[in-house]
Amino acid sequence: MIRTGKFAATLLCSAILAACGQESSNQPAIESSAAAVIRADAPGQSETYAKLRKRQIATVDYQLSITLDKSGESFSGQVIADTKFNGALKQPLTIDFAGGSVDSVSVDGKAVPFEYNGHFITIAPEQLTGDAHAIAVNYQHPYSSDGSGLHRFEDPEDGKVYMYTDFEPYDANRLFPHFDQPNLKAHYTLDVVAPKDWIIVSSVREKKLRKTER
Numbered sequence: 307m308i309r310t311g312k313f314a315a316t317l318l319c320s321a322i323l324a325a326c327g328q329e330s331s332n333q334p335a336i337e338s339s340a341a342a343v344i345r346a347d348a349p350g351q352s353e354t355y356a357k358l359r360k361r362q363i364a365t366v367d368y369q370l371s372i373t374l375d376k377s378g379e380s381f382s383g384q385v386i387a388d389t390k391f392n393g394a395l396k397q398p399l400t401i402d403f404a405g406g407s408v409d410s411v412s413v414d415g416k417a418v419p420f421e422y423n424g425h426f427i428t429i430a431p432e433q434l435t436g437d438a439h440a441i442a443v444n445y446q447h448p449y450s451s452d453g454s455g456l457h458r459f460e461d462p463e464d465g466k467v468y469m470y471t472d473f474e475p476y477d478a479n480r481l482f483p484h485f486d487q488p489n490l491k492a493h494y495t496l497d498v499v500a501p502k503d504w505i506i507v508s509s510v511r512e513k514k515l516r517k518t519e520r
Contacts, residue, residue, distance in 0.1 A: 345400055349425050350476060355400075356487045362399060363490055364390040370482055371497040374504075376467050380448045381456065385482045390438045395431035402426050402476075403483035405455075406447035413439050427483055443483045455480025 343358045345351065369386040387401070404425055411420040413433055421428040427443065434441075449458035449469070454477040459468045471481060479486040498506055506512075 342397060345426070345428075347423050347425070349404060351402065351426075351487070356489075358397070359400070359485060359487065360489055362391060362395060362397075363485060364392045365492075366390070366485060366490060367493045367495075368482075368484060369495045369497075372482070372499070374469070374498065374500040376501055378449075380446050382444075382446045383482055384442060384444045385484060387441045387443075387484060388438070389441055391434070391436075393437070395434050398431060399429045399434060400426040401429070401441070401443065401483045402479035402486040403443075403445065403447075404477075404479050406445050406480075406483075408483070409444040409446065410442075411444075412442045415440070415442075426479075445483060447480060447482075450480060 343352075343355050345355050367388045369388070370383065371385075372381060372383040374381050402425075403422070408420070408422045408427060411418055411427060411429065413429070418429065418433040429441070447455070450456055451458065453472050455473075456469060456471050460466070461468060471478075473481070476486060478484065484492075496508065500506055
């Protein structure tokens with residue numbers, strides 16, 4: 307397992323994960339009732355909705371744990387988003403996550419109801435009544451074969467599995483559920499569980515390495 311500190315991480319594992327540094331918010335403290343926006347039940351997100359979510363969220367830090375294997379068609383993970391809000395939410399909060407499956411969502415350790423349409427997760431505002439919450443999502447996602455998100459390739463020459471990530475312009479949410487927009491940057495803590503013979507590379511030196519039999 308690689309446990310990196312709070313940083314923007316890149317992981318190659320034969321798999322690569324990327325993330326960004328943190329940026330503070332100068333947005334208004336509370337959502338305006340005039341700014342009500344209904345997010346379309348469709349891939350991607352609009353600029354209008356991204357502006358609304360920027361008004362909702364002050365800061366966010368992610369604790370991301372991912373489990374990879376050699377032969378499976380998908381990987382699993384858990385992300386905990388430590389989120390501070392700009393006042394009480396008046397509209398649902400959505401978390402970007404395209405093409406995966408969601409096993410559970412919890413807020414501050416308590417399971418909460420949610421909706422998932424294959425494009426994003428929706429949590430009702432009454433589940434997020436405080437100024438700060440730890441939002442945890444347990445999930446699964448297929449490995450990519452088209453270069454987006456977490457791409458998996460088995461080399462016919464050497465028989466080895468290689469993985470890498472490509473997050474642009476809106477594919478980071480194919481790796482893990484989060485607020486996938488440039489002006490909501492974050493600190494990250496990253497854990498990776500992978501076969502012991504794989505090479506895991508991140509953008510900074512790992513804090514802890516533990517090889518496991520997988």
